[in-house]
Amino acid sequence: MLSSSFCRSSSRAVAASTSKARSAQTFKAFYATIRDLRQSSSAPDVDDSEPPDNDFIMSILRANPSLRDTRSYLASFGPRPKPVPRAELKSNETLLPATQESALDTAAQPPDIQQTPRSSVVASILDPIVRRTALVKIQGPFTDRQLESIARGMVYLEKLGLVSVIVIENDTLERGSDGERTALAEEAMRVTNALEKQGAKARPVFGSIVRLGPKPGDDNTLEQREAIPEAHTFPSDLVHIRSALRAGEIPVLPPLAMDSFCRTMRVDANDVIAALARGMVEAAAADGKLQDEGQEPEFSDDVDLTPLRLMIINKEGGVPSYARSGLPHLLINLTSEHSYIHETFDPQWRQTHRTALSNLALARTCLQYMPPTSSAVMVSHRSPSSLIANLITNKPAVSSSLPHALLQGNRKLTPHTPTLLRRGLPIRVLRTAAEIDRPKLKALLEQSFKRTLDEEAFWERLDQHLDYVIVAGDYAGAAIVTSEPCPPGVGAHGSITYLDKFAVLPSHQGDGTVDFLWVALHDESYGLGLPFSANPNGGKEGKGEGRDLVWRSRANNPVNKWYFERSSGHVRFGDWVLFWCDAEKHLKTEEGRRANAGLSYVEDWERGRLSVWSDVVMKVPSSWKK
Template sequence: MLSHAARCIPRTVATNLNSRSGQTFRAFYATIQSLRRAPPSIPELDDIDPADNDFIMSVLRANPSLRDTQAYRAYFNLVPPPPPRKPDELQKESMAKPQAARETLLPEVAPQTQSPVIASILNPIHRRTALVKVQGPFTDRQVDSIARGMVYLEKLGLLSVLVVDNYSIPKGGDGERSAIVEETMRVVTALEKQGARARPVLGAVVRLGPKPGDEEDPEPQDHSIPEAHTFPSDLVHIRSALRAGEIPVIPPLALDSFCRSVRVDSNDVVAALVRGMAEAAALDGFGQTQKDGVEPSTPSEDIDLTPLRLMIINKEGGVPSYARSGLPHLLVNLTSEYTYIRDTFDKQWKSTHPSAMSNLDLARTCLAYMPPTSSAVMVSHRSPSSLIANLITNKPAISSSLPHAMLESNGVLTAHTPTLLRRGLPIRVIRSPADIDRAKLKNLLEQSFGRKLDEGSFWKRIDDYLDFVVVAGDYAGAAIVTNESATVPSSFSPVAYLDKFAVLPSHQGDGTVDFLWVALHDESYGLGLPFSANPNGGKQGVGQGRDLVWRSRANNPVNKWYFERSTGHLRMGDWVLFWCDAEVRLKTVEGRRANAGLSYLEDWEHGRLSSWGEVVMKIPSSWKQNV
């Protein structure tokens, strides 16, 4: 059910718009609120201008959940404007006041000119920014596609700062600077052609070398220190452009020690800007609410320079994955996967993805200075609409926790599928009950489920039946798996039972759920396959896969998520039994069926569901009753 604020936004704003703009607004907000069925007020797509048509379709494809919508609105502080007041109400109010007061009030209540439709739709209290690396060379048509994506983001309240580079322009060659400036102006022209206001910032805004004081920092960093830096005073042109509603477009130039403007690697410029803009935003007072509960003193009309997203747009797309035969990674946990991804990068990919590793390093460096909820996306120029989905949902285009067979068989995963990168959390596997921090696990379970744990029976069951626990970070999430083999007939494969799957509310939506499920997959039903050899502290893909079984209340809203990730399910009264078959066995059966007419129900499958159901339904509840 939508909140009162969500329900009143279309009604209060659309009345002030013309007919077509009102239709566009209702279509947009119906999508943002994740209404699965289009309301009657949504117009036919043919009734919308082509640019709006394309924009609305891009938002529709994002398909955000209610949680995604709430997070998006929170980022931009979207609040409904006050309802328009009727003329007779204004007249009665003014007549109720003394004459002098009426004379003072009358000019203030005069109708005001409406702002443009997009500003009326969004008008965020805190406008947010993104750093975008446009990594050419691109044709004019490709630049137009990229510019259209930037305009879409601007409509959604995200102001982009573009750093333009063209890797085909040789460094140190004759006419290098003029070629870079020309490339920058080409992007500016494309943005203006799409209806945006753009401002070229052709002077250097960063300085070569580490920031003064970096060499004195004794703490080791888990990321590279940017090889350039910037001060708040250097950002005056960027800040001015953003305040004016213009998109700054910057060439990869930096000041050297002799104050000469020289061309540098665009990654150095982007990293320096991310760090500098985050530090400038902190000086402005943004981001203090989360720390001390005090509202920032900065006027709400100012711009929060803290980069909310890092976007790397190129021709090659995301980072090739060892688990997907060179197709892109979907979601990367940089904290736990960075080294392994570099170690498993195939040499043959250097020809097709020459900048993949340098962009991976760039994302790791930038995300270290960005808020924990921020993300980086590496996307091909062919997928500008993916930027909208990333902004609204902050999730990968395709969930990395979906079954591999689903991703491989229906062609949803292509070479142009974006790679989403998060700072992430360390993942580890615990196999001994003695190694569990029981206080932290108890806190996680009670916060996640909103119920009180029956500690006596729960810990006894863990001591007797524990197989392993996958822990994300400092118990930000956990998947508890028990071994039920002793209670299952020997004719069936050993069964791993997913006793609990929990993530702290503060980490729901930041990728922890997918990171946790992928590790769970690697340690249970996915074990034994090459793409399960992930660095999660477990068996590294070596071993025999086991069927994973779990139960969930029939009215659990999470069941839709379970349906998409399970091999099958069976309704049992008030419960639903889910299972994931061991994938090695499925591949073996698939190979046999390719050469022989086999039934769809194998001998080893007969009777197992009733056996699982009998075992699972006898497992006692972990929660205190009536508390």
């Protein structure tokens, strides 16, 4: 049998071989960098140094997108089938799905010598990419070298179909100072020039796009929002932005707004961005409504005005985390974590990360108007390639659901690691079977596993063995944990903490729900007893002793790769794989007690537990009908 220590040693060996392979691949780039440094007469200022990973193709490769990531990207930016106008359909015809319609058309039409067959790869290259928009806050001031790096990132995004609408900010420019408007105009021109030097077309927009104050009618609306922007805009106000986008130019805006007396004044850039997020979504919805009605929108073009991303580029980087000694949060669930981040924000961070909380509030305001699949990223100017990874994968640089010990020792985590923010879902912990909405949980399990639940046996088992259920949103995801009794005299607790089901609706896979749910599972089981498990999810808030978490999975389950990365160890039993996560407090205590000696392959407290786990877990009956 395998022990967790052995699996950890194997992981280090695999990591070493992977690192060696990557080193070989990047040797030439490393050599070139060293050569350039030797030829330089003086070392550049660290803050102005150009990031080493700014090559476009390499940035895409480093993103390492999965098949699901690629499909999601193509769904947003890939060519879309053109709908057949309803007016052209005969009375007895019906609309067919795009794939069937194309197949029928191909079969029915005779070959045309002017229609040259093309491979799918060639077609995907030659067909135009759908352009989407991103709202970008460039929070300076930045040096020319730093702006060059930022502009390169914006150009890379444009090549991938994401067109930026940029709002600049200058933190050192005092509000109401002499020459304030002139300084902002000059800053906008600097950003515009930096973009054009990188090959992009850009246009400064000096007029007021947004209006101060709440939007007329907000007081009467029935829709309740967590935060209402301090400014607003109407579709007609966006004419300059639309004009720039239609011309293939990146609009660059200073933070200006018009007051009730039609005077243009400087405002906080966050107010401008929040107003644009809401206004652009509403304008795009109005365009879509006209198209659905068969009318031509007034501002028709090939750019989808709905913001797909919010990007905040600054010198601070992401939001510092109490769980990582001030290193940035990796992924934030704004719905469930916003208040808790405020409560745990160290006072000293108000000096080193002065705008972290205001940017957090900006992301929360914007994402409530943007589509559920949208995300926000807070990133340092040192990491322009992180924007590409975020666009392609819509995931954090490092998964937040990885074991905490692994995250603490991960060299990828630096003060400049980006923070990804999602609207997220509320997370709650149910302690009794009576609290479960059974029809909703049944629907979740059957949609996720694509099998039929054996309801009577399943609910009877939960009534007897349920420990707790973690629910994300309105049953968009759930983790069901049971307490499985051990044989008399076996096991430190007399029972095994067993992950019976971990399920997320297909519509929520890829939107962060999986990571949010696993982090909550960690905080309620094997992460208990440590301060970073004091979560705001209505659970134990980190109080108590951590418990080993055990679960099983079919050997051919494609999710196992994800489980391998998050478990302490695993062992195969025929068609099954048994996974476990060691109680982190116990593991940390043992490692500290042994100091430099480290853990041996099989600790005394580990002996015999795998045979007990396998004997108990493999006897858990199936929840599905055959």
